[in-house]
Amino acid sequence: MALAxxxxxxxxxxxxxxxxxxxxxxxxxxRLVAGEDVRRAHSHTTTYIPNQLPDAVLFARSExxxxxxxxxxxKHGMPIVPFGTGSSLEGHVNAPFGGVSLDLSExxxxxxxxxxxxxxxxxxxxxxEALNEHLRDTGLFFPIDPGANASLGGMAATRASGTNAxxxxxxxxxxxxxxxxxxxxxxxxxxxxxxxxxAGYDLTRLLVGSEGTLGVITRLNLKLYGIPEQILSGVCxxxxxxxxxxAVIQTIQMGLPVARIELLDALSIxxxxxxxxxxxxxxxxxxxxxxxSPASVAEQAETFAAIVEDSGGGELKSASRAxxxxxxxxxxxxxxxxxxxxxxxxxxxxTDVCVPVSxxxxxxxxxxxxxxxxxxxxxxxxxxxxxxxxxxxLIDTDEAAEIASAERFMKxxxxxxxxxxxxxxxxxxxxxxxxxxxxxELGEAVNVMRAIKTAxxxxxxxxxxxxxxxxxx
Amino acid sequence: MALAxxxxxxxxxxxxxxxxxxxxxxxxxxRLVAGEDVRRAHSHTTTYIPNQLPDAVLFARSExxxxxxxxxxxKHGMPIVPFGTGSSLEGHVNAPFGGVSLDLSExxxxxxxxxxxxxxxxxxxxxxEALNEHLRDTGLFFPIDPGANASLGGMAATRASGTNAxxxxxxxxxxxxxxxxxxxxxxxxxxxxxxxxxAGYDLTRLLVGSEGTLGVITRLNLKLYGIPEQILSGVCxxxxxxxxxxAVIQTIQMGLPVARIELLDALSIxxxxxxxxxxxxxxxxxxxxxxxSPASVAEQAETFAAIVEDSGGGELKSASRAxxxxxxxxxxxxxxxxxxxxxxxxxxxxTDVCVPVSxxxxxxxxxxxxxxxxxxxxxxxxxxxxxxxxxxxLIDTDEAAEIASAERFMKxxxxxxxxxxxxxxxxxxxxxxxxxxxxxELGEAVNVMRAIKTAxxxxxxxxxxxxxxxxxx
Numbered sequence: 001m002a003l004a005x006x007x008x009x010x011x012x013x014x015x016x017x018x019x020x021x022x023x024x025x026x027x028x029x030x031r032l033v034a035g036e037d038v039r040r041a042h043s044h045t046t047t048y049i050p051n052q053l054p055d056a057v058l059f060a061r062s063e064x065x066x067x068x069x070x071x072x073x074x075k076h077g078m079p080i081v082p083f084g085t086g087s088s089l090e091g092h093v094n095a096p097f098g099g100v101s102l103d104l105s106e107x108x109x110x111x112x113x114x115x116x117x118x119x120x121x122x123x124x125x126x127x128x129e130a131l132n133e134h135l136r137d138t139g140l141f142f143p144i145d146p147g148a149n150a151s152l153g154g155m156a157a158t159r160a161s162g163t164n165a166x167x168x169x170x171x172x173x174x175x176x177x178x179x180x181x182x183x184x185x186x187x188x189x190x191x192x193x194x195x196x197x198x199a200g201y202d203l204t205r206l207l208v209g210s211e212g213t214l215g216v217i218t219r220l221n222l223k224l225y226g227i228p229e230q231i232l233s234g235v236c237x238x239x240x241x242x243x244x245x246x247a248v249i250q251t252i253q254m255g256l257p258v259a260r261i262e263l264l265d266a267l268s269i270x271x272x273x274x275x276x277x278x279x280x281x282x283x284x285x286x287x288x289x290x291x292x293s294p295a296s297v298a299e300q301a302e303t304f305a306a307i308v309e310d311s312g313g314g315e316l317k318s319a320s321r322a323x324x325x326x327x328x329x330x331x332x333x334x335x336x337x338x339x340x341x342x343x344x345x346x347x348x349x350x351t352d353v354c355v356p357v358s359x360x361x362x363x364x365x366x367x368x369x370x371x372x373x374x375x376x377x378x379x380x381x382x383x384x385x386x387x388x389x390x391x392x393x394l395i396d397t398d399e400a401a402e403i404a405s406a407e408r409f410m411k412x413x414x415x416x417x418x419x420x421x422x423x424x425x426x427x428x429x430x431x432x433x434x435x436x437x438x439x440x441e442l443g444e445a446v447n448v449m450r451a452i453k454t455a456x457x458x459x460x461x462x463x464x465x466x467x468x469x470x471x472x473x
Numbered sequence: 474m475a476l477a478x479x480x481x482x483x484x485x486x487x488x489x490x491x492x493x494x495x496x497x498x499x500x501x502x503x504r505l506v507a508g509e510d511v512r513r514a515h516s517h518t519t520t521y522i523p524n525q526l527p528d529a530v531l532f533a534r535s536e537x538x539x540x541x542x543x544x545x546x547x548k549h550g551m552p553i554v555p556f557g558t559g560s561s562l563e564g565h566v567n568a569p570f571g572g573v574s575l576d577l578s579e580x581x582x583x584x585x586x587x588x589x590x591x592x593x594x595x596x597x598x599x600x601x602e603a604l605n606e607h608l609r610d611t612g613l614f615f616p617i618d619p620g621a622n623a624s625l626g627g628m629a630a631t632r633a634s635g636t637n638a639x640x641x642x643x644x645x646x647x648x649x650x651x652x653x654x655x656x657x658x659x660x661x662x663x664x665x666x667x668x669x670x671x672a673g674y675d676l677t678r679l680l681v682g683s684e685g686t687l688g689v690i691t692r693l694n695l696k697l698y699g700i701p702e703q704i705l706s707g708v709c710x711x712x713x714x715x716x717x718x719x720a721v722i723q724t725i726q727m728g729l730p731v732a733r734i735e736l737l738d739a740l741s742i743x744x745x746x747x748x749x750x751x752x753x754x755x756x757x758x759x760x761x762x763x764x765x766s767p768a769s770v771a772e773q774a775e776t777f778a779a780i781v782e783d784s785g786g787g788e789l790k791s792a793s794r795a796x797x798x799x800x801x802x803x804x805x806x807x808x809x810x811x812x813x814x815x816x817x818x819x820x821x822x823x824t825d826v827c828v829p830v831s832x833x834x835x836x837x838x839x840x841x842x843x844x845x846x847x848x849x850x851x852x853x854x855x856x857x858x859x860x861x862x863x864x865x866x867l868i869d870t871d872e873a874a875e876i877a878s879a880e881r882f883m884k885x886x887x888x889x890x891x892x893x894x895x896x897x898x899x900x901x902x903x904x905x906x907x908x909x910x911x912x913x914e915l916g917e918a919v920n921v922m923r924a925i926k927t928a929x930x931x932x933x934x935x936x937x938x939x940x941x942x943x944x945x946x
Contacts, residue, residue: 116726116831159671170669172678173646188918194827195859196643197896198632198682199903200911200940201922205645205678209671226728253589255699296769354667358589386668423670430672438673445661448929449674455928456921467673 013055013098016076021056023072024100031059032100042101043094044086048349048397048406049432054081054095059103063179063187063218069102070216070461071185077459082212084154085127087146089350090431092158092211096465102216104153110134111219118224119176119193124153124217131222140224143168146427147333153217158429159209163332166252166385167259167291168225170427175208179219183457193221206452211429212463214456228291232301233260233325234318236308241265241284241368241380245361247311248286248384252357256303258385260289262332265368267342267379275338276331286313286384287332289325335381336392343377343394351410351433353417354388354426363420364389367413374409388426415440430467438468486528486571489549494529496545497573504532505573515574516567517559521822521870521879522905527554527568532576536652536660536691542575543689543934544658550932555685557627558600560619562823563904565631565684569938575689577626583607584692591697592649592666597626597690604695613697616641619900620806626690631902632682636805639725639858640732640764641698643900648681652692656930666694679925684902685936687929701764705774706733706798707791709781714738714757714841714853718834720784721759721857725830729776731858733762735805738841740815740852748811749804759786759857760805762798805854809865812852816867819850824883824906826890827861827899836893837862840886847882861899888913903940911941 024032033039034056043051060066073080079099086093095101107123110131114120115138122131129149131142144155145162154160156178161170168174177191190203207214238244241263248261264272265284272278286308290300305316319325331338339348355363364380371378371391382389391413393406414424414437424430424437439446450468453460460470497505506512507529516524533539546553552572559566568574580596583604587593588611595604602622604615617628618635627633629651634643641647650664663676680687711717714736721734737745738757745751759781763773778789792798804811812821828836837853844851844864855862864886866879887897887910897903897910912919923941926933933943 114829114831116722117829118726119829159675161669161671165669169646172669172675173642182921186917186920188921189916190918192891192896192914193829193894194861194890194896194899195830196634196638196645196827196861196899198634198898198900199896199907199914200682200919201687201925202632202645202675202678202682203918203921205675206925209673209675214674226726228728249589253591253699255701292769293772295772296765299766299768354669356587356590356592356666357668358587388667388669417667418665421666423665423667423672425671426667426669427671434672441665441672443662444659445663445676446673447659448655448661448676451928452674452679452925455924 014077014079017055017078017098020072020076020078024056024058024069027068027072028058033057039101042083042086042103047089047091047433048347048395048403049091049094052094052096054101055098057101057103059106061106063181066102066181066216066218067185067187069100070181070183073100073461074183074185074459077461079461079464080216081463082157082216084125084151085148087148087150088154088158088431089428090433092429092431092466094432104151107218113138115140117193119221120224121219121221122152123219124151126152128152128155135224139227141227142222142224144171144174145333147336152220152222156208156217156220157210157212159427161383161427163260163262163329163383165383166261167257171208172205174223175204176221176223177204178207178217180207180215180217182215183459183462187218211431211466213453213466214462230294230297231289231291231325232297232318232320233289233328234301234316235280235285235287235328236316237281237314238284238286239312241364242361243312244284244286245364245384247307247313249357249360250307250311251304252385256300258288258300258304259291260287261385262287263380263382263384263389265380268335268339268381271338271342271379272331272335274341276334278331287328339379339392339394342379345396346394347397349393349395349406350390351413352388352390352426352428353413353422353424354386355417355420355422357387359420359422360384360387363416363422366416367391370409370412374405376405376409386426387422432466435468487550487552490528490551490571493545493549493551497529497531497542500541500545501531506530506532512574515556515559515576520562520564520906521820521868521876522564522567525567525569527574528571530574530576532579534579536654539575539654539689539691540658540660542573543654543656546573546934547657547932550934552934552937553689554936555630555689557598557624558621560621560623561627561631561904562901563906565902565904565939567905577624580691586611588613590666592694593697594692594694595625596692597624599625601625601628608697612700614700615695615697617644617647618806620809625693625695629681629690629693630683630685632900634856634900636733636735636802636856638856639734640730645678645681647696648677649694649696650677651680651690653680653688653690655688656932656935660691682902684904684939686926686939687935703767703770704762704764704798705770705791705793706760706762706801707774707789708753708758708760708801709789710754710787711757711759712785714837715834716785717757717759718837718857720780720786722830722833723780723784724777725858729773731761731773731777732764733760734858735760736853736855736857736862738853741808741812741854744811744815744852745804745808747814749807751804760801808854812865812867815852816850818869819867820870822866822868822879823863824886825861825863825899825901826886826895826897827859828890828893828895830860832893832895833857833860836889836895839889840864843882843885847878849878849882859899860895905939908941
């Protein structure tokens, strides 16, 4: 999707918006905020896609309040853009057709922790770090960790994953059920708390990844896991990316239950050394982690070390103390901010693709060569155990030629992933930025998605303009 | 759903059916079969729900043929009932509104095995045993194992699981993508072969478990796993079911990665001893299995033995040789047939529920007491690690009073599971038999399911009368 096309959609405001806003102001008083700073902060995204501001921001505090908002919006055909922390990367929280940004950050209660059943129920504004903080004394944790301290509602809406997905799955696998307010204002619960069910359509999985276009997630039931008896992290250097990726492929194919296996290329290591005060040699590295009993962790680490040696990698430096591990993974999670240091003043355009693991080395090789040929500063990091990697392009977004070059690069990257039977996005979602690739990826299946969207949101008020465009938009 | 209500729907044939059948006969020649025996065999289900015969059976051989069938059916508004092996339990393959049973058993090719990516692509008529036979020399296996040797298309359509689900998940977790012919005859592919994706709505999970009501699954991409280096099975006796279930709960809560953990109550053991020539003491037993490296399996077995001792169970008798293990699990898989021996001449009505594991002991206790009070022969077995268990009622289905008593028992069972925040079916599906509970379980969410059904199949030709009824049905 070229930037120009996205911007061309800006602000064809729906006719009923003013009336709806007046009705909301009457109902919600000063929790409906129209100041420009607040509106701008709510269309903020860490992308190159410019802000498209909502007409107002509503800070909701309960499911009935969300229902009231949606009913008013539905009556007047006004768009609603659900907002968690604004850390999405593809323009998900922009408001190209105006309307209300629904800020869910005040719905931030952990409603229950069912330690016996390894699950919990939370409101959508709880962030992943807040949940783990809440769980601190229970011996349990929630594993899904996108880079940002995102809200769990937003993570579900975008089907987020992160470094632990290779072992624990993504939000797809870890959301047991959600409550959602649908476009007609009805409140549904998609499933009970049983671990598995075959009762009807899997509406949980339909809402997870729907990017707010079908309903507003107002409550989540999530799987939890016991904190492993033993955790061992480590880093290990490679001479080149291909060798590192080959070690990953072998690890996955052997079925080694690695908990995390992350690639940082040489440029990423340089950025991380600078930002996070590390002193790793500036070559590609794998960051890994093993979970299990002491004997199992020792066995996994030993097997992995043998794979690394076999792949020509260097020594596995391990970190078993909690502080060392935290420091390592904080550095990994801070990568986006670290990358900005590679070109002061530039913005980072983060994009991701995911391919079958057998094609991962080829895909990364070709992508690196392409970036070099295009003269782009483009560090690569990735959740490589899943075949998923990220390229962060450091771009002067005031220069149209640079943006155009970045867009051409991202298009080639998406096409490369599709040619390898992969996807144009492993975890960032489609939003506005990747709408142009969805048809190439899934063909006529996109018509089925549109039919579902139209059936469940006939007025197209739920986060319009995301995932795909509709005639009515 | 009372039997009487289901039967009352029988055969209000759609007006265009004869014309559609004539057109199909012209197109498919003798692969369209109208003989009563064949039609009866295609509405066969292992339930008490009587046969409702289709008007004809079509043996399709390719995706284009399925598309041709669906287009003809759509033109004339004729129902299509997809058919794999007919082993579903809730009337899924009955044809209450007539039309064509679409037999997919001749679409039985394994199209590719991508050992490097741990996945494979198969046609829907491949059975789970045929796939594992095909994989024999690859070191890989597909874990999902409902009792019957079901077709993989049918297993996906009903979101099947089985004994390995506690470790490997259900069909929900193991289908990467499907091809499906939708109600307008269009052929879609729901996802690429990447391990994870956040590109648009999760149509894969929407089709998995949709029971043929949204489209016909014509191809599946499935996850595979390396055969574990070491496999250890075992059986261990308990004095009563509560102790056995408590051992299970502790195992799950500790996060022990058990691959299988199955409960058979005393009555089930008696049946299994008789049918499968075992000589286990007639008390409740757990059948378990551990997968991993030799050290990990030894560690798991040791931990489990300690849990069993703690729960008052008897000695864990282990079986590590392949033949012993096969014999044990064959006995478990043959349980349905074994149960028929408890009352010669009776039919077995198999039903299942699933509850949060913390409620499992209560649910099983109350269910046993209820069966006893109702004078029903009702052995209980279950995939208890998931909180999922089965009750098989041995019933003389010629006696209306017995059927009525069984129906009342099943209603109480479903309500009990719902009261415990569980589901009316963990793995059998809704079909015809459990339509009456879906509303109680999911409330307004069922309206969302209906809206999706109506949007994607406006003529209600795809397996009508299953999961829910529609005004148009």
